[in-house]
Amino acid sequence: MKYNIIIFPGSNCDYDAYYITRHIMGDEAEYIWHKDTSLKNPDCIIIPGGFSYGDYLRAGAIAKFSPIMREVIAFAKKGGLVMGICNGFQVLTETGLLPGALMLNRSLLFICKHQYVKVVNTRTPFTRKIMQETILDIPIAHNEGNYFIDDDGLKALQDNDQIVFQYCDKDGFVNDESNPNGSLLSIAGIVNKKKNVLGMMPHPERSSDPILKVTDGQQIFKSIKHFIKK
Amino acid sequence: MIKATIYVTLKPEVLDPQGKVIKTALDTLGYHNVKEVRASKMFEVTIDSETDTIEKEINEICDKVLANPNIETYTFKIHD
Numbered sequence: 001m002k003y004n005i006i007i008f009p010g011s012n013c014d015y016d017a018y019y020i021t022r023h024i025m026g027d028e029a030e031y032i033w034h035k036d037t038s039l040k041n042p043d044c045i046i047i048p049g050g051f052s053y054g055d056y057l058r059a060g061a062i063a064k065f066s067p068i069m070r071e072v073i074a075f076a077k078k079g080g081l082v083m084g085i086c087n088g089f090q091v092l093t094e095t096g097l098l099p100g101a102l103m104l105n106r107s108l109l110f111i112c113k114h115q116y117v118k119v120v121n122t123r124t125p126f127t128r129k130i131m132q133e134t135i136l137d138i139p140i141a142h143n144e145g146n147y148f149i150d151d152d153g154l155k156a157l158q159d160n161d162q163i164v165f166q167y168c169d170k171d172g173f174v175n176d177e178s179n180p181n182g183s184l185l186s187i188a189g190i191v192n193k194k195k196n197v198l199g200m201m202p203h204p205e206r207s208s209d210p211i212l213k214v215t216d217g218q219q220i221f222k223s224i225k226h227f228i229k230k
Numbered sequence: 231m232i233k234a235t236i237y238v239t240l241k242p243e244v245l246d247p248q249g250k251v252i253k254t255a256l257d258t259l260g261y262h263n264v265k266e267v268r269a270s271k272m273f274e275v276t277i278d279s280e281t282d283t284i285e286k287e288i289n290e291i292c293d294k295v296l297a298n299p300n301i302e303t304y305t306f307k308i309h310d
Contacts, residue, residue: 057295061298100300101301103301106247107247108248150243153300
């Protein structure tokens with residue numbers, strides 16, 4: 001299968017995404033510069049982490065206007081898989097491909113640490129090979145990861161089964177203590193209604209290289225591969 | 231040339247941790263009578279436009295770029 005990894009000025013997790021998908025998962029992967037106007041036959045697009053456009057105005061706010069985003073949006077609307085990681089999640093909410101917004105962490109601190117997340121929805125292409133309620137150790141590194149949506153939006157997320165990951169402790173308890181940034185309902189990742197677009201704040205590409213001992217993130221890439229190959 | 235001052239503010243129901251910290255700092259300095267602080271953004275925009283279309287244009291600029299409608303609202307003043 002083939003990934004396209006979008007690079008904006010200021011993206012910095014593109015190489016990690018490429019390294020994991022190409023060299024650890026053994027899939028094809030290509031970089032796409034944000035000014036390009038065509039994709040390269042992807043099965044899945046990754047919008048990687050970083051600080052696109054320096055997070056100027058709001059994180060992801062300017063990236064949404066880059067030429068390539070027209071193609072990314074069209075690809076998503078046709079049902080293509082899109083995975084936004086960290087800044088990528090922010091870009092996806094700014095474009096409207098995902099609902100809600102990522103706000104400043106309630107602590108006002110940039111938080112960089114290992115984090116447990118619980119997989120609460122295995123009915124997506126990104127989590128279909130993971131058992132329901134599995135706890136994954138996937139690092140976070142962000143200043144604006146505090147997910148917010150209004151009451152009607154939250155009800156829609158719940159009714160449509162769109163919440164995928166929630167921050168939790170090592171025993172899987174989802175509570176305020178284990179919520180690193182104040183995210184509503186400890187939401188760490190969601191999908192759109194059609195479940196082909198995923199946004200997540202944690203970095204699965206930082207939890208997939210065996211040399212780092214923890215490879216929980218691989219389960220997400222394996223799920224994607226399984227979905228595409230079926 | 232028309233100058234406009236645009237204020238983009240967090241919706242009242244949205245938590246503002248920056249505002250909270252600023253209030254705490256003021257409290258530490260002895261300003262105990264400050265009850266709440268909300269931090270906002272202000273943009274000064276100079277547009278070459280007509281007076282009858284300027285409001286519509288500023289609304290569009292705000293809706294599309296300057297404000298995130300999920301969490302922010304805006305007001306603006308047009309200067310003659």
